[in-house]
Amino acid sequence: MDPGGTKADEIALAIEEAIVSGELTPGSVLRQEQLSAHYNVSRTPVREALRRLSALGLVSFEANRGFRVRTLSREEMWEAFLLRAELEALVTAQAAQRISDAELEELAAAEELFSTLTRSLRARRPGADRRSLTVDWMRANHGFHDIIYRVADLPYIEAVAKSARRTFSGPAVWAPGDETIDELYALNEHQHRAIWNALAARSPVGARELAREHVLASFNLLETILEQAGIAPQGWRSDARRTR
Numbered sequence: 001m002d003p004g005g006t007k008a009d010e011i012a013l014a015i016e017e018a019i020v021s022g023e024l025t026p027g028s029v030l031r032q033e034q035l036s037a038h039y040n041v042s043r044t045p046v047r048e049a050l051r052r053l054s055a056l057g058l059v060s061f062e063a064n065r066g067f068r069v070r071t072l073s074r075e076e077m078w079e080a081f082l083l084r085a086e087l088e089a090l091v092t093a094q095a096a097q098r099i100s101d102a103e104l105e106e107l108a109a110a111e112e113l114f115s116t117l118t119r120s121l122r123a124r125r126p127g128a129d130r131r132s133l134t135v136d137w138m139r140a141n142h143g144f145h146d147i148i149y150r151v152a153d154l155p156y157i158e159a160v161a162k163s164a165r166r167t168f169s170g171p172a173v174w175a176p177g178d179e180t181i182d183e184l185y186a187l188n189e190h191q192h193r194a195i196w197n198a199l200a201a202r203s204p205v206g207a208r209e210l211a212r213e214h215v216l217a218s219f220n221l222l223e224t225i226l227e228q229a230g231i232a233p234q235g236w237r238s239d240a241r242r243t244r
Helices: 007-021 032-039 043-055 074-098 101-123 130-152 155-165 179-200 204-229
Strands: 059-062 066-069
Touching (some): 007 032, 043 059, 074 179, 074 204, 101 130, 101 179, 130 155, 130 179, 179 204
16 A cells, blocks of 8 residues: 555545445445544544545445445436446547557456456356456456556546446445356457457547447446346346347
């Protein structure tokens, strides 16, 4: 962590990572006394960290109940993905015009890690820790896209896009899954490879369209998993698929 950051910054970052990775599930209660003990600090930086996360939309405060990891409605989740789709399309198109051969190699390694973890998820090996594997998968997914953000060098757009990315987490991906979900995982893997190919070809138009399709397909993956796991957020209508 940044040694110049405050203790509240450090705690907020740690909790944010746990939420985005799915380690902390939507609706989880965040007790200040437990967090204070966990991070070995007083309640003051914990309270400030939770306030910052509330401003980001990651947690919510309820009178007499305290802070909880926010549970989004279907419409809120869809809007977050729609915003990400447009912004990541813009960022990926920009990256196609700037990416170096060394950065392409770095992105290829990130794509291979994501591909390996995707195949492991689809294999559903007996005794495998699917929850831990899914957290690794999500981090690898973010790692792939984070390289593209860095190459594009559009810091304001990156900040807004990552803010939209923070608005949902992936605990539902720990569900056992079936052939439909496996196919959606495979599509996700294929789309990462297609994005890399478009960047390698220095094709802004192709990169833009592929990135947009990929984010919207990721919403379809999450939507399917939430429905099949029976833990869809409030306002979710399993019989009302949105035209995308």
